[in-house]
Amino acid sequence: MPHPPTSTIRATKLLHTAQGPQRLDIDFQWQQGRLLAIYGPSGAGKTTLLRILAGLTPTDSGFIEVEGETWLDSSRRLNLPTQRRSIGFVFQDFALFPHMTVRRQLEFALPDPNDNSIVAELLSLMELNELQHLRPAFLSGGQQQRVALARAIARRPRLLLLDEPLSALDDDMRDKLQDYILMAHRHYGLTTLLVSHHLPEVFRLADEAILLENGRIRTQGAPADIFAASSLTGTIASIEESDGSFAILIQSLHGISRIAVPKTEAAAWQVGQQVSIKILNLSP
Amino acid sequence: MSRAFVHVCFLFMTIPLPFTSHSQKQEVVIAAAADLKFALDSVVAVFTKANPDVDIKVIYGSSGNFFQQIGNGAPFDLYFSADIDYPRQLKEKGLTLSDIHLYGTGQLVLWSSTIDPAIDKMNTLLNPSVKKIAIANPDHAPYGRRAEEALRHYQLYDKIKDKLVMGENIAQTAQYAQSGAADVGIIALSLALSPAMQQTGGKYWLIPADSHQPLEQGFVLLPHSKDNKGASLFMNFFTTSEAKAILKSFGFNQP
Amino acid sequence: MIDWQPLWLSLRLAGLTTLLLLFISIPLGYWLAYSRRRWKIAIEALVSLPMVLPPTVLGFYLLLAFSPSHGFGRFLDRYLDIRLVFSFPGLVFASLLYSLPFMVNPIIAGFSSLSPNLRAASRTLGKSDGATLVRILLPNIRPSLITGAVLSFAHTIGEFGVVMMIGGSIPGQTRVASVAIYDEVQSIRYSLANQYAIVLLAFSFLILLLVYLANHHFNHAKTLP
Numbered sequence: 001m002p003h004p005p006t007s008t009i010r011a012t013k014l015l016h017t018a019q020g021p022q023r024l025d026i027d028f029q030w031q032q033g034r035l036l037a038i039y040g041p042s043g044a045g046k047t048t049l050l051r052i053l054a055g056l057t058p059t060d061s062g063f064i065e066v067e068g069e070t071w072l073d074s075s076r077r078l079n080l081p082t083q084r085r086s087i088g089f090v091f092q093d094f095a096l097f098p099h100m101t102v103r104r105q106l107e108f109a110l111p112d113p114n115d116n117s118i119v120a121e122l123l124s125l126m127e128l129n130e131l132q133h134l135r136p137a138f139l140s141g142g143q144q145q146r147v148a149l150a151r152a153i154a155r156r157p158r159l160l161l162l163d164e165p166l167s168a169l170d171d172d173m174r175d176k177l178q179d180y181i182l183m184a185h186r187h188y189g190l191t192t193l194l195v196s197h198h199l200p201e202v203f204r205l206a207d208e209a210i211l212l213e214n215g216r217i218r219t220q221g222a223p224a225d226i227f228a229a230s231s232l233t234g235t236i237a238s239i240e241e242s243d244g245s246f247a248i249l250i251q252s253l254h255g256i257s258r259i260a261v262p263k264t265e266a267a268a269w270q271v272g273q274q275v276s277i278k279i280l281n282l283s284p
Numbered sequence: 285m286s287r288a289f290v291h292v293c294f295l296f297m298t299i300p301l302p303f304t305s306h307s308q309k310q311e312v313v314i315a316a317a318a319d320l321k322f323a324l325d326s327v328v329a330v331f332t333k334a335n336p337d338v339d340i341k342v343i344y345g346s347s348g349n350f351f352q353q354i355g356n357g358a359p360f361d362l363y364f365s366a367d368i369d370y371p372r373q374l375k376e377k378g379l380t381l382s383d384i385h386l387y388g389t390g391q392l393v394l395w396s397s398t399i400d401p402a403i404d405k406m407n408t409l410l411n412p413s414v415k416k417i418a419i420a421n422p423d424h425a426p427y428g429r430r431a432e433e434a435l436r437h438y439q440l441y442d443k444i445k446d447k448l449v450m451g452e453n454i455a456q457t458a459q460y461a462q463s464g465a466a467d468v469g470i471i472a473l474s475l476a477l478s479p480a481m482q483q484t485g486g487k488y489w490l491i492p493a494d495s496h497q498p499l500e501q502g503f504v505l506l507p508h509s510k511d512n513k514g515a516s517l518f519m520n521f522f523t524t525s526e527a528k529a530i531l532k533s534f535g536f537n538q539p
Numbered sequence: 540m541i542d543w544q545p546l547w548l549s550l551r552l553a554g555l556t557t558l559l560l561l562f563i564s565i566p567l568g569y570w571l572a573y574s575r576r577r578w579k580i581a582i583e584a585l586v587s588l589p590m591v592l593p594p595t596v597l598g599f600y601l602l603l604a605f606s607p608s609h610g611f612g613r614f615l616d617r618y619l620d621i622r623l624v625f626s627f628p629g630l631v632f633a634s635l636l637y638s639l640p641f642m643v644n645p646i647i648a649g650f651s652s653l654s655p656n657l658r659a660a661s662r663t664l665g666k667s668d669g670a671t672l673v674r675i676l677l678p679n680i681r682p683s684l685i686t687g688a689v690l691s692f693a694h695t696i697g698e699f700g701v702v703m704m705i706g707g708s709i710p711g712q713t714r715v716a717s718v719a720i721y722d723e724v725q726s727i728r729y730s731l732a733n734q735y736a737i738v739l740l741a742f743s744f745l746i747l748l749l750v751y752l753a754n755h756h757f758n759h760a761k762t763l764p
Contacts, residue, residue, distance in 0.1 A: 056659050082662040089663035095656035099678040108674070109664045155664050313709060321726060341710045344722070356606035357616070358625040358707045455725040462727055480727035 004032040007159075007191070011052050011062035011072075015215065017043055024048055024215040030208070032067055035185050035192045037206035037223070039199070044212045046195040047092070050161050053193070054089050055082040066159060067191075088152030088160045088190075092167060094144045096136040102147050103132040109154040122150040125187065126180060142173040146180055153184055160185070160192040166201060178204050199227065224278075231278045232257075236271050250275060309339035310514035313359065315350040316342050317366035317501065318455035319390055319427060319472035322479070323534035324364065330530065331521050338514035346453035348424025354379060354506060361509035362519065366390060366454070366472075367426035368502035375504065382505035385523060388536030390499035391473040392430055393488040395461050395481070401468065401489040406438045408489075409447075409468060417447045418466035420457045426499060427454040431470040433496035462486065473535035501536070541734045544711055545719035549739075552627070552715060553695035556634040560642040560691050561684070563635065568646030569672060573658075583647075587640045594637065598704025601633050605705065625707035630715070633705055634695045641690040649683025650676065682757045689750050693743060 010027040024045040030036045038046050051057035053064065055071065058079075064072040071080045097105055106119045123129050126146045136144055145165055152160060162181065166174045182205055185192045196202055202209050203223050211218040211226060219226055234252030246266035250257045257277060261269070269275075316324050321344050328340045347365040354360060354374060364387070365371050371384045394401035394408060401408040409417055419435075420428030428450070435441040449465075451457030454472050461469025462484050475481055476488040503522065509515035521527055532538050571583055589597060603609060605624035607616035615621040623629035653676065661671040677684070699717040706713035708722060716735050723732035 051659075054659075054663055056662070082659075083665050083667060085663075087663055089660065091656045091660060093654060093656055095654060095660035097657065097660075097675055097679070108661075108666075111665060151664070161663075315707075318725070343708050343710070343714075344726070345708070353625065353707055356602060356608065356624055357612070357622055359622070359709070360707075453725070459725050459727055478727075 005067040006031055007064075007066040009049075009053060009062070009064045011049075011059045011064070013048065013052065013057070013059045013062075015045060015048060019043065022215050026212070026215075026217055028210060028217055028220055030191070030193070032191050033189060034207045035182075035194065035205055037202040037209040038193060038195045038212055039197065039202050039209050040212035042197060045215045046197075046212055047163055049212065050089075050163050050193065050195050053085075053159070054087050054161055055080060055085050056089075086156075086158040088155050088157035090145075090148045090152050090160075090162045090165045092163045092165070094136075094148040094165075096144055096147055096151075098136055101133050101135055102128055102139075105136075105147060105151045106154045109151045111156055118154055118156070122154055125183070126150045141169050142177060145169065145177055149180060149184060153188055153190070158191060160190045162192065162194040164195050164197065166196075166198070174198075174201070181205060203227075228278050231276055233274070233276045236269055236273045236275060238271055239266065239269060241266075250277065252277075309337055310512065311339045311341065312361045312509070312512060312514045312518055314340060314342045314362045314364065314518075315354070315358070315360040316344055316362075316364040317347045317350075317426070318344045318453040319366050319474045319501075320344070320364055321455055321475065322477070323474050323531050323536065326530050326534070327522065327527050330526065331518060334521075335514070335517060338517060340514075340518060344453070344455060346420065346425040348426075349453070352424075359508050360506055361512055361515040362503060363506055364501070364503040365426070366499060366501050367429075368500040371502045371504040374506075379507065380504045381507050381509060382519065384502045384504045385519075386500060386502050386539050387522060388501050388531050388538055389493075390427065390501055391493065391535055391537065392427065392434060392470055392491040392496065392499070393473050393476045394468060394491060395458070395471050395476050395486050395488045396468045397462065397464060397484050397486040398467060400487045402487065405489060406434075406440060406491070409435075409440055409444050414467045415447060416449050416460075416466040416468075417444060418449050418451055418457045418460035418469040418471075420454045420471075421450040421452060425451070425453050425457075427457070427470075427472055430496040430499055434470070434491050437495040477533075477535050541731065541738075542719075545714050545716040545735065546738055548627075548711065548714065549696050549716040552630055552634060552698075553692045555631055556638055556695045557642075557688050557692045559631070559635055560638060561688060564639065564642040564646050564687065565672075565677070568643050568650060569676075571643065572647045572650035586643050589637050590640045594698070594700025595704060597633065597637060598701040601629075601636075601701070602705050605629055624705050625709060625713060627712050629705055630702060630713055633701045634698060637698060637701055638691040638694045641694045642687040645683040645687035645690065646680065649680030652683075653679055682754065685753055686750060689746055693746050696739065696742070 006029050008029050011024065013024045015022045015024050026049060038049060040046055048057055052059055052062065059072070059074065061074045062072050063074070070078060071085050072078065097108070100108060103119065103123070106122060107113070107116060110116055110119070123132055126149065128146060128150060131139060131143060136147070139147065149165070166177055169177065178201060184190070194205060206223055208221065209223045209226055210220045232252045232254060234250045237249045237251040237256060240247045240249065244263065245260065246263055247258055247260045248269050250259065324342055328342060332338065332340060347367050347370050350363060350365070351370040351374070354363060363371060368384060368386060371380065374380050375384060399408055399411060399413070404411065408414065419431040422428035422432045432441065435444070449460060451460055454475065457469055458471040458475040458481060460466040461471060462481055473490065505515060505519055528538050571579055602624060604611050606612045607622060612624065615623065623632055657675055657679070658671055661675045697717060702713065702715055702718055706718060708714045708718050716739055720732045720735045723735065
């Protein structure tokens, strides 16, 4: 089986942040079909990185090659405009067009207006059929997010770029929408870059993660490898309840660990169950 | 997109504007000193009765202003100036098409709707109830220049100069006096004799002509009237005794 | 009997000016709203100049520029047979300059009030800047376009000083309603002046009423869920 095509970005740019000037200097690669999370504290340059990929933000110097096609090569003064880069971009504020119905947003995104079969498919895949004739002002945040995702995919991009698409939503909504992202990523065989500062999201969605800090890449790899510092294995000794809050006690070689859990999860555990505790290092 | 835009703009610029569609009538545009307002309207009415094919449009204003506008290319066919010096200057510049005709000498009056100026004559202006005196702007209105000369002649100018208000032309000056905005106006006799001024119930007193340079008025055919038969027809009509009688009745002394 | 010609002339002048201004101001406003060039500030100031300038200043310079006895006007007159002074096309040109800020400024404000991501989103969907302008930006600044059009129209109707300087009050060509009122007052024909004035007054009130109604409507629509 041949190796899937690889894509590369190298870019430098002087950023003017609230904390003063900061240099963005990145260099990494990814493979077709992967879902890559870009994780880091706010102000690390995550959004800028995504916008550079989309051609929305200029670089001081840089090179971008996506699946064999060169998008940017500052040494050759080559810079493909945004319109000619095969990308789907989901903005943090969704950037839905206020005057268009859901259906018209998707139709607008079609590369070939005569071939609109994907519109119906996306509407049902994202469960937007009943909302298709509404305008964004009449949609909830979660619904808007689904429309933004569907619109980005309707353009049939090679690369799907998601800029903290779930940050504006509450936790319940987040979980549901993560499923939609995963489903779309797999169904359309996309290569996806996801900017996030929410670690559970990274674990749930990403095949691979990049840790961005102060404009530089600290490390790249599988989320569990990057963030897992240590783990221990044991048995659930007992489950406690007091005043409606739950905790499980785990007996391991190193003694007993007491872990508070949400009420909704308490039922999932049983005394005597074998479990493993992973402790993640959020700033490895 | 941008090319289509330029195209659309160009289209708009080249659409013939509706005002250019000429009617059958031959149009003559006259620029006339404001003192002619009522006299010229009467002459035009008589002329048009005899020549219904000619459509005469008269614009009234200050002679100096028209002089400036003609110099800047204004499309007038005939120019009637309250100061014959203006058409003479145009002729020197080669901006005329005919000789200059003297059509009358204007006269200055004191006019007021509240005081009878015949009683105190020029000293009416010193009356304490007179707060504002309207004259035409001496810079570009001949009647204003002559009014100032008369005031200096009677050695009144320095005493009343703080009370002067300037009309843009002699018609506006008359309107200032008529409306009461000014207590007294120094205006043209032709305007004092007009129905609109007389209806106000104002009284006037003729300022002696020896107190100022004569208000010799002249008209001339302008280059814009080339090939305009109506313009020369009207010019000829203006020298007939019929036209002269009308002018005389409006207070223009005939040569 | 009221002579409708000056009113009709004013309407035609204002209508044509507004139409041309829309075509000029959309690209100009777009550039001023989005360009990153520093010197665009100077252009912005230049565009807004007629708002603070006495109309006579503009009129004076246009008179000099258009006069067939000087450089530019002489060129137009001799080689292109165009005379802009004391003519209707000249008034249209002057009105374009005079009312430009009333069209451009609302359009700039409209563009600036849109989320910059709207434009970016349309680009990521492969749409050219032209298509983005026509299909995304313009529909979303419709209230600004309407405000700009109404203000330019009303401002042109009310134009007086510039017309006095370069118009010459020629009936059917440059004697617009505002000048006709001035002329009629000088001729002590108050009732005629009054008729023109009443029509303009009623018309101006109606226009402003419509603007405020439209604004009210748009604001109201925005607050819906």
